[in-house]
Amino acid sequence: MVTIADVARAAGVSPSTVSYVLSGKRSISEATRRRVHHSIRALGYRPNAGARALASNRTNVLALVVPLRADLNVPVMMQFVTATVTEARSYDHDVLLLTADEGAEGLHRVVASSLADAIIVMDVEAAEPRVPVLRELGRPAVLIGVPDDPQGLTCVDLDFTAAGSECVTHLADLGHRDVALIGPSPAVYERGTSYAGRFLRGFTKTAADRGVTAVTLPCVPTYDGLRACLDDLLALERAVTGLVVHNEAILGPLLSELDRRGRRVPDDISVLAVCPPDLAEAQSVPLTSVDIPAVELGALAVELAMRLLDGLGEPEVRLLPPRLTVRAGTGPVVA
C-alpha cells in the first residue's frame, strides 16, 4: 500500500506538505505542488479513507435511506438514488445505502460510528417518526418529502400541492367541469405519506375554486383494484371527462381498461398523469403529464447536504415547481 509518507519521501517533502497539497488548506509553492502531484501519480497514491476519517472527523460519505416498500414508484426511486450517487461523486463523496427498516436505530448507528457525515432520507411520511431523531443527531439531514413539522430540518420535494392544482387548472381551462383523481393505493394515504395528501389538497382546492366537480378514488395497484376503481368511476351520476392519475403502476392497465370499455382517450375522456415523461410518452396514447423530477431532487438533496456540511445555509423547505407537458391524451370537452 502506498502511504502519504511514501509520496512525501518520493517528492522530497514532509507528509504534512503532501496533505496540504491535497487539501489546499494552506498555500504551497508551485514547484512543490508539482513535485508532489507528480509523485502521487507516479506511485498511484490514494488516501486511506479510514485514516482520513479518523484524523479529520470527516468520512466524505453520505448516508442515503431508501424505503423497502413495494407500493412505491420504483423507477422514480431508482432515478433518485442514482442521481444522488452521481451528484455525491461530483463533490468527492460516496453514498452508503441504508434501508428504512433499520429505522431510527440505523440513523443512530451510522452517526455514532462515524460512517457518514450527513443523511438523506427518502419516503418521508407526514407524521414521520424519524424526524425527532434526525433533529437530535447533530448531523446535517435532508428529507425527500415534507413532514408535518419540518422545523429545523432541510426538506426537498416536488410542490405536489401546486402539481395537483395545475392539473385541475389545465383541465378546467379546457372546459372540463367534472374531473376525478385516481390516487395511489389507500395504504399510501393511510400511512400519511406526505406527497399524496398534498397533491390531493391542491387538486381539491383548485377544483372548488374553479367550480369543478371533483371526486377522488384511491386505487390499489392491481388489475382487480383498477377494475373496481373504474366501476366506481363510470357509475358516477355526472360523467367525468377529465382524469388525473397519480399512480404510475396502473397507468397502462387503466388505458387498456378504458379502451376495453369503449371510452376513447382523449375524445371521451382526457387523461393526465403524474409520472416521469418517458412513462407518459410510452402509453398507447401519449399522456399529458406532470413530471416527478427525481434527478433534480436527488442532485438538490446532495447540494443542500453539502452546504450544511460546509456550515453554510440554514434548514429550509425547498419545493420544486411542477412542470406540465401537454401531450395527445388531453383534449377539450366535446359537448
Place this chain on the structure above:
Amino acid sequence: MVTIADVARAAGVSPSTVSYVLSGKRSISEATRRRVHHSIRALGYRPNAGARALASNRTNVLALVVPLRADLNVPVMMQFVTATVTEARSYDHDVLLLTADEGAEGLHRVVASSLADAIIVMDVEAAEPRVPVLRELGRPAVLIGVPDDPQGLTCVDLDFTAAGSECVTHLADLGHRDVALIGPSPAVYERGTSYAGRFLRGFTKTAADRGVTAVTLPCVPTYDGLRACLDDLLALERAVTGLVVHNEAILGPLLSELDRRGRRVPDDISVLAVCPPDLAEAQSVPLTSVDIPAVELGALAVELAMRLLDGLGEPEVRLLPPRLTVRAGTGPVVA
C-alpha cells in the same frame, strides 16, 4: 464521543479487553464480559468505523455497483439492491453504492482507498470490460451475471439457459408446435448482456430438440416498438400459439395490443413471461411465469462475498434453477 477507553475505564478493564469482548477473538471470563457489556450499553458506545478500519484492515463495507441504464428491469434491480443491503446488515456489514459509470476506475478507487472489503457488480456483460480489473484487484468480487470468461471470479445468476429451455418445454408439453420469443431490446443483445443470449440459446436449442418452430423477436420497449413487433409476429406464415416474453416493460402493453387485435389469451395464444411473480399476477390475465429470483440472488451474492472474505470457498459460478409457476395465461393448443 464515547471511546473504547471510556468503556474500559467504566468497566475497570483495559481497552484491549473491551476490544476482545467485542470481537470474541480471545476468551473472556463471564464476569468481565458482563461488566464490559454493561458499560457499553450504559455509555451507548459504538466503535468508530474509521479507527476500526485503520487498525484492522477491514471496513465491514461491501461495495455494490449498480447499472445506470434505463432499458433494464428496474423493479428487479431495486429488489436486488435492497436484498443485498439487508443481507449485508445481517453480517454486520454496510453497503457502499457505486454507479457503473465510474467504470474500472471506480473499482480501483474503492479498493485503493480502503472504502470496501469486497465488491459486488450487477449487470455483467458477456465481454465484461471490468473483469480483468476485478481479477487484479486483490479483493473478493461477486458478479451478478456470467461473463464469457469467469475464470477466478465468483458469479451468481439465474440459470437463464435452463429458463429458456423450461419455457419451451412447458409449451411443447401442452402441444404447442409454433412458439415465439419476444426478447429484450435489440440494444441489450447488441451490448452482449449475458443473460439475454443465454436465455435465447436455451429457448432455441430446446425448440429444436422438441421439433418446435421457434422465432425470435427483440422488442424495443416502447409502444411503437411493440406494435412493430406484433405486426411481425402476426404476419408469420405459421400462426404462433405460444409466446414467451422476456421483456417486463412491454408485458402489459403486449396484452392490451393482443386484446385490441382480437387475440384471446390463452384461447388463441398462450403467454408466458420471465418476470417477478407479482408482475405476472397483476396482468389482465395472470401469466405463467419464470421468476427472476432477485432477492435470493442478492442474498447469495452477499453470502459468497462473506465466504471469500473469510478465506473460505473458491471462486465459483452459481446458477439458480428456474422456477416456473403456472397461471391462467397458458393453455393447451386448441385445434
Place this chain on the structure above:
DNA sequence: TTGAAAGCGATACCAT
C-alpha cells in the same frame, strides 16, 4: 513556505 510531531480510536502483539 515548510517540517516535526501529537493526536484521532481502534486492534493485536507481546507480556504476565
Place this chain on the structure above:
DNA sequence: ATGGTATCGCTTTCAA
C-alpha cells in the same frame, strides 16, 4: 484471563 502499548495512515497544531 487480562494488561500495556506499538501501530494503522492521515490531519493539523505548533514552530521555524
